[in-house]
Amino acid sequence: MRPSVSDLQLPPPYSLVPLREAGDAFAHACAIAAEEGAGTLAWVRRYDLAEFAVVLEPEEPLEEARRAIYAGMNALADALAVHAPPSRPITFDWPDTIRVDGVLVGGARLGWPEGAREHEIPDWL
Structure with a gap:
């Protein structure tokens, strides 16, 4: 059974961005990160694996934020x-x-x- 968007319950401050089965969560999250901001969770609704990406907004330099x-x-x-x-x-x-x-x-x-x-x-x- 394929998971539905309603199956995924996220606490605040997260917001869900569901993608179709052929999507790329990482690429999509990178593309929308500047606009959507921290807490955005891109989720690909696939049958065979769990694929997701979350956007963070660090408070430290890149060398440490990694x-x-x-x-x-x-x-x-x-x-x-x-x-x-x-x-x-x-x-x-x-x-x-x-x-x-x-x-x-x-x-x-x-x-x-x-x-x-x-x-x-x-x-x-």
Whole structure:
């Protein structure tokens, strides 16, 4: 059964941007980040995997703000742990891959505005 938009309940301040099955959550989130802002969650309603991207607005320079990927990976691991049997270990492959019981189940990417400088605060991640 395909998940519907009403199946995904988000707390404030998040806002949902659902995409069709053939969408690219990462690319779409990068394209709308400047306009939509922090808390925007792009979600592709696919049958075979969970694909989503969230927009952040960091308060530190890009070189430090990149650490957000680790917080995101830990949040993903926590979400998977709720649904995975306790006997199935959840592990990371450096720097952006997540496995459940040794099987690749996902990963992460981090984007920022083109031309952003390392020592400046980017408008979004």
